[in-house]
Amino acid sequence: MSDLRVHKTKYINETKRVSFKYDGKNYFGYEGDTLASALLANGVHLIGRSFKYHRPRGIMTCGSEEPNAICQISDKNDLTEPNVRATELEIYDGLEAFSQNCWPNVKFDIGGINNLISPLIPAGFYYKTFMWPKSFWKKIYEPLIRMSAGLGKSPTEPDPDIYDHKYVHYDVLVIGGGLSGIISAKIAAKSNLKTLLVDDKKTLGGSTIYQSNDSFKIDDQHSSKWLEKEINEISEIENLTVKTRTSIAAYHGYNYLLARENLTDHLSIKDKKDKIRQRLWKIRAKKVIVATGSIERPLVFNNNDRPGILLSNSINKYLDYYGVACGTNIILFTNNDSAYETAISLHKKGIKNLIVDLRKNSQSEIAKQAQNLGIKIYFNHVVTNTFGYRKINSVELMELSDDGNTTIGNKIKLNCDCLGISGGWTPMVHMHTQSGGKLDFKNDDQVFIPKEIDNDQISVGACNGDFDLETIIDKTVNKINIFLEINNQDYKNTKVGCSIEKEKRNIWLLPNKIPLGKTKCFIDFQNDSTAKDIKLALKEGFRSIEHVKRYTTTGMATDQGKLSNMHALGIIADTAGVKMGTLGTTTFRPPFTPLTFGTIVGRNVGKFFEVVRKTSIHDWHVDNKAKFENVGQWKRPWYYPKNGETMHDAVQRESKAARDSAGILDASTLGKIDIQGTDASEFLNRIYTNAWSKLSIGKCRYGLMLNEDGMVYDDGVTTRLAENHYLMTTTTGGAANVLGKLEDYLQTEWPELDVYLTSVTDHYSTASVCGPNSKKIINKIFPELDLNDEDFPHMSFKNTKLDNINCRVMRISFTGELSYEINIESKYGKSLWEKCINAGQEFNITPYGTETMHLLRAEKGFIIVGQDTDGTMTPSDLQMDWIVSKKKYDFIGKRSLYRSDTIREDRKQLVGLLTDDPKEILEEGAQIVSDTNTKPIDMLGHVTSSYFSPNLNKSIALAVVRSGKNMKGQKLIIPMKNKNINVTVSDTIFLDKENKRLNA
Amino acid sequence: MFLINCPFCGERDQSEFSSGGEAHIVRPKQPTELSDDQWAEFLFMRKNIKGVQFERWNHSHGCRKWFNVVRDTSNDKIHSVYKMGEKPPVK
Structure with missing residues (x-):
């Protein structure tokens, strides 16, 4: 035992020595020690450097409010964790901790020079200094600020630990296992209510558990002894779950709370292995009892931040709980x-x-x-x-x-x-305010206390501003009985004797003969804000507490101002000559203490991060070396590189093959909605811009869907399968939203329509075979099917069978080529695909991906909703007036098409662009101008799609340009970083305007 | 995170629902008869009040039904829920 470990306590297991390293030096403590108590027992006070002035700092508290003793745990790139509070971290064999914010080391720190030049770095220093000259920002100021910003080091590799989530429901949740929390939990659980008690420490009992003063007795015993007995009793109660090392991170509305349970942080490195590190509890509680206690305040005077200065009650806890003397x-x-x-x-x-x-x-x-x-x-x-x-x-x-x-x-x-030092006690009202509660100012004790809000939440004990033993027990018991609507008599005869404080004197900023400007009276220890900074902010005209906070950074460090907020408020109130209660407080936001990202994400990492949707043909694409593109959650083949081809080369080859002979595309991801009902035709009439009533059975039609504001929302081909039965296709990314929109109209605007919608996207796989040889290939697969143009023309469909399996074959095209799409039940998708590939072999059938699909449709001038449109394009803007019915009385968006804004001539409109140099490929998103000399340069629009067409042997692009409709033949300029590219406005259709290929 | 009492499924977590904005804005039966201003009133104008508000919600990750909710936007308290087509409760 070291000289400073002055007596034995039951919370320190002296038979179990624990060795750990701090800043590379070996130390030992005992099981039950925190890093702070073990270091103090070794006589180590100096534990870090302050953020701004790099002043030496020591351990100041014994809990979550610690501003100074924060350290970096582990030096491994994946396991390292910054800003861990030494006062909360339990030591374990193999622990390696490091001081932060100092270089080369904590005893000799170069940054300490900031302390000497501190008169030059007042509040708002950054705002004032880095404003000018403007040119200094990127090369000088920004790198400088980045280097000195932040406290610890972030891990650079993924977190290898396992985290878990758990959802629970309770009748009563009690936050805080101190005196009032334990009484509350006991009363609740014994009243047959399913109760959860959480506490962030490893043992229950709060600050009463080490109380052994003769002036504080309950039932003639020391309050700690009495509470120990209570704690033993609650472990027997069946309805009560107790979770220690568990801290509430956030208190949301409707009594929804998040708690972080620490499972292995206190275990040795060997014992941690393969275990769940932390569990995030997602708690719904019918009633919440907040018993979070209070924390001691510092006092604000000159040089109140030296190592060896601690909160007075923390000295008491180190002594009576850990057996450690903080000094002699x-x-x-x-x-x-x-x-x-x-x-x-x-x-x-x-x-x-x-x-x-x-x-x-x-x-x-x-x-x-x-x-x-x-x-x-x-x-x-x-x-x-x-x-x-x-x-x-x-x-x-x-x-x-x-x-x-x-x-x-x-x-x-x-x-x-x-x-x-002790400047009184601050009730921990974080939980109450996080849940939306307001505060009252209690003048006697100069504290903010919760203003009761509703029937589902209550604050008891010190966090409610009740500080003496007798009041705590009395009021807690009374309030809990009323709150839970019960009549518990357990504490009726409890006898409490305690010393009552009679004199009070609070001075936020203590007087001094030295002028304030020459003192260092710290308010926020972690962010190094002083009383002088607050006064300067007020002098410069800041009044709102939220502004002063941001200007001086008071309360903005990782401890969120648990120690500093009250003093900042007090000094503002004193200086401005207003009453404390009228200033309000800053907002307490979750999390209460920092959470690691791992806890928040839980198991949703790696392949569980997001849902991945694959078509039934996916494995074939993988086997054939496809590169994939994410489209929403879908994985779609992007292109299929052969023999080390670049993407450009692969796409050029695929595009040429599709036009010269045959190509095949997996179109399974397109949204498919099955529409049935006697009003199905009428429904389509209302949601699409064109007319549907006269579409005969067996025919397909392209439709454009608008929002009520007249802007293009989605497009796709819909097929009439039977009198009252349609199959609608949507864009891949829009499928879910389109279904939602259709359901919305059916349920809310037109409930009288007899229409039923079913999403069948995943039910069918689609292989799209296109190219001049596609008819021959389809004929090989479906020899019985009559493919002649009169019987099976463009935009029609037929039911058929593939080895007794029902198929739908549609003759529709998104490439401009003769093209057939075969739909089959998903489980047969891959075998259908393989049959197509085999049948197409003699025609060199070429699988192509989304990139080639995009190129082919651009050659033909077909739009992609979401690429060539952005939610501000009307059909007319897209030069698609032909698809808007003039005869229909109404459809979604119709009225908006002749609002004064939508009929403007100078809207941005879709055009084609041809580069003067046919080899030059434009960048999608590039801006388009007509004049680069007049400044500011007038922006006319931007490029939406751009490709090199192997079939035309030149670069083509689609773009939206202001008044573009009437600009055909006009020269425009695309200014790029190093040059201007000259282009000419063209038609949007670059290839086969006469549709010869489609009808081939 | 609210608990919303879906009139078809019962009390569920807010994450199962999506909000559809202000309730009881009926799509005009004869849009073509309306002036630009009248149409704009339907199209764009929505209340955003601090206090009791009538809203549309959809149980999008549940029964997919739309229904109405009376919510106090100042404290998120939900006063009542009722089906589409039902009369709103009096304040």
């Missing part, structure tokens, strides 16, 4: 009674200490107890300065004036090796 000569600086408990505890273990109290006196029982023990108390005194670079070695005190505004008398210098 301790000064406690306080404005309230709680530091007296620490003093008495230290005194009992023989540790020298004295108290400096802002208050003029304290008449409470515990203050008397301290005085009786002979503990020296400086009432009405204030610490004005501290000394010691890497560790505090002395403090300077002065007497306070009557009004507390200035210091009087002589300086007193006292030596110490540790300073405990």
Whole structure:
């Protein structure tokens, strides 16, 4: 045992030594230690450098509010984790931790120079400095800021750990396993309610569990003893689930909460292996009881940030829970009674200490107890300065004036090796406000407390602003009974004796003889914001707390200002001369403590990240070396490179083959909607721009679907299979949305129509065979099928069979070639495909992918919705007026087609572009102009599709251009980075205007 | 994350639903008779109030039915749900 491990506690297992490394040096602690308690036991206080000034910093707290003692865990590229709070991390064999934000090391840190030049880096430094000269931004300022930004290092490789998600439902959720949380959970569970109790620590009991002062007794026992008995009892209750090492990350509406359970972070490296690291609990609770307690506040005075300065109650916890003395000569600086408990505890273990109290006196029982023990108390005194670079070695005190505004008398210098500070207690209202709750300001204690909102949530105990033992137990029991509508009598006769605080004195910024500008009175320790920064922000005109926060970065570090927010508010209120409660607070947002991404994603990583849809022919494409393209969730063959071809070469070969002989495309991903019902024709009339009533059975028709605003939404071919039966196809990406839109109209606008919609996209596979030899190939596969043009013309369909399996063959074309699409039940898709390939072998049938499909249709001037349109194109903009029925009384979007805006002549319209140099291929998305001299340059439009056509042996492009309809033959310019490309506006159809190929 | 009481399936998590904006905007029966302004009123104008709002919701990852929801946008409390075609409850 080290000299600083001064006594045994039940929470530290001294039979189990744990060795770990900190900054490369070997240390040991015991099972039950946090990294912070183990380092303190080894006498290590200095643990990091501050963010802006690189000042030496030490462990300051014992919990999630820790601003300074944050470190990097592990140096492995995949396992490393930054910003881990040493005060929460339980040590384990093999742990390697590193200090952050210092170079070359924590004891000698080059960045420390920032501390010396700090007058040059005030609040808003970045905003003020990096504004000019403008040209400095990219090469000088940005790299500089990036280098110094951020605290730790991010892992550079994927997280190898396993994370889990779990959904649960409870009648009651209790957040926080301290005194009031345990009482609440016990009452709830014993009232037959399914209850979950969560606490972020490894043991229950909060701050009461190490309480052993004679001034605090329940049923004549020390409050810790009494609570231990309660904890033992709740483990017996069947309805109650207790989860320790579990912290609530977020509290959403409707009592939906996310909790992170730590499962292996405390285990040795060997024991962690292959286990689930963390589990994210997704909790729905009928009622939520918030019992998150409070955290101690620091005090704001000059140099209040040195290593060796801790919150007073943390010194108490390190002593009574971990058995560790934070120093051997301790000064406690306080404005309230709680530091007296620490003093008495230290005194009992023989540790020298004295108290400096802002208050003029304290008449409470515990203050008397301290005085009786002979503990020296400086009432009405204030610490004005501290000394010691890497560790505090002395403090300077002065007497306070009557009004507390200035210091009087002589300086007193006292030596110490540790300073405990306590500025009172701040209720943890994060959960309440995250859920949408508002706050009230309680003047007595200068705290914000929850304003009750509804029937499903309540705050009890210290987080509700109840600080003394008697009130906590009394009010908790009463409130829980009312909240849960029960009548529990278990605590009716509980006897509580406790010291009650009588005197209060709160000063947000402590007075000092030194001008504020020359002091370092830290408010936000992690982000290095000082009282001076806040005052400067106010002086510069900032008033809203949200603005001051962002300007000074107060409360914006990884601890989210758990320690700093109240002081920032207090100083703003004092300076601006307004009441605290009127300022409001900054918003508390989830997560309460940082969450690792792994926890949020859970098992949805790697191949489970997103759903992948594959056609039944997929394996063939893989076997034939297709490159795939993602279209929505679908994997579609993009092109099939042969013998190391580039994409360009493959597409040129595929495109030529499809026009010269035969090509085959897997079109299974196109959306397919089966439409049936006596009103099916009428329905199609209403949703498409063209007329459908006269389409005869066995015929196909292309349709354009608009939004109600007149803009093109989707397109596709629909086939009339029978009198009241249609098969609609949609774009691959639009399938789900089109179905949703059709359902919406049927359910809400036209419920009287007799129409039934079924998505059959996955039910059928489609092989599309095109090219001059396609008819011969189809004939080989379906010898019985009559393919002559009179009987089976373009835009018609026939039912047939392939080895007794029903097929639908449609003669439709998206390439401009003679083309047949065969639909077959999905499970036969691959064998159909292979039959086509075999039958086509003698014609060199060439499988082609989406890229070739896009090229072929562009040659023919067919649009792709979503590529050539962007939600601002009407049919007329696409030069497709022919498809808009003049006769129909109404269809979706019709009325919008003659709004003043849609009939404008100067809308962007679809045109073809030919480059003057036929080898030059335009970039899709490139801007189009007519004049590069007049500035600003007038942008006329952009290129939407661009390819090199092997069949025309020249570059072709589609584009949208302002007033483009009337610009045929006109010269335009595409300005690129290094040159201007000259183009001529052309027709959108580049090949076979007469449809000879289609009807071949 | 709300709990929404689908009138066909019962209480389900919000992630199963999609919102369809303001309710009770009827598509005009004779759009061609309307002036540009009247059509624009139907096409574009939607309320976005702080307080009780009537909304369309779709149980898109469930029964796929559309229905109406009365929701207070200031606290997300859902006061009632009712089927398409049913009369809205009085405020």
